[in-house]
Amino acid sequence: MQSQHLKTAICVNAATGKMGQQITHQIIESDKADLSAAFCRSGHPYFNKIVRGSTNLPYTNDLSAGLSMSQVVIDFSLPTVSLALIDKAIECKTPILIGTTGFSQEQFQLVEKASQQIPILWAPNTSIGVNVTISLIAKAAAQLGNQANVEIIESHHKHKVDAPSGTALKMGEAICEATHTSLRKRAVFQRHREKRQRKDDDIGFSVIRAGEIIGEHKVIFALDNEVINIEHKAQNRRCFAEGAVKAAIWLAKQKNGLYSMQDFIG
Ligand SMILES: NC(=O)c1ccc[n+]([C@@H]2O[C@H](COP(=O)([O-])OP(=O)(O)OC[C@H]3O[C@@H](n4cnc5c(N)ncnc54)[C@H](OP(=O)(O)O)[C@@H]3O)[C@@H](O)[C@H]2O)c1
Structure with missing residues (x-):
């Protein structure tokens, strides 16, 4: 049985991006979360290298394995990349916090539909x-x-x-x-x-x-x-990363549905 004192296992997609790096750092520093996986493209120079500050966790592109061992995934990337990740997150039943912006109306409808199957928090600004x-x-x-x-x-x-x-x-x-x-x-x-x-x-x-x-x-x-x-x-990107990690910990405990930061801050 899971203790409520256990840290939330969070994986990060696009972990080599500007936001991805802030978020992995924020999770590593957090006493409420553990970094369970950090995804990047196989062509990226960081691929297979150890995430800085982590205890021996390499960047990977094995989404299924990473998502399966995580209670929630955070994604700040591109709309098409987020949509592909959502499909994998549904397969693994992993809640997803999406900070990506620039979705078309049609793309956003796909996000809405997916939220019937897993908890999704979509936030164009996580500060x-x-x-x-x-x-x-x-x-x-x-x-x-x-x-x-x-x-x-x-x-x-x-x-x-x-x-x-x-x-x-x-x-x-x-x-x-x-x-x-x-x-x-x-x-x-x-x-x-x-x-x-x-x-x-x-x-x-x-x-x-x-x-x-x-x-x-x-x-x-x-x-x-x-x-x-x-x-x-915003004085720096830490405000987005801090809000995203706090909201992801909250999202891990929610039922299927589409949530916003307003739902989280109440
Ligand atoms: N919600 C918020 O509070 C907030 C705050 C800031 C930014 N954002 C949004 O977050 C998104 C990312 O911003 P950023 O500043 O971090 O941008 P960025 O530094 O350009 O990072 C983009 C990430 O997406 C990855 N990527 C691009 N194409 C890909 C593909 N085809 N497959 C897999 N990964 C791919 C990149 O990988 P490579 O490193 O391999 O290129 C990189 O890791 C944008 O939509 C931005 O508007 C939201």
């Missing part, structure tokens, strides 16, 4: 601070109703390929949920083609890609005589 910020934004939107013009500005490093960020979209969705409106109808992603004034209920998205900015999000609620800014800045 606890960002998720508290989203709660604050939803509260502001509910209290302001349609009085405010809303703009969302996000900045990320030059390597990021999807835009606007999954977090910016999530913030837009939180505002629309709180005001019973639809982001599909309100979102404005570009303004240079159309010559028109903004509609009162437009939610404008602005995107900055530069240097090594980790991740910054600002939501502006502009009223006629005052402006509210709600802002979050």
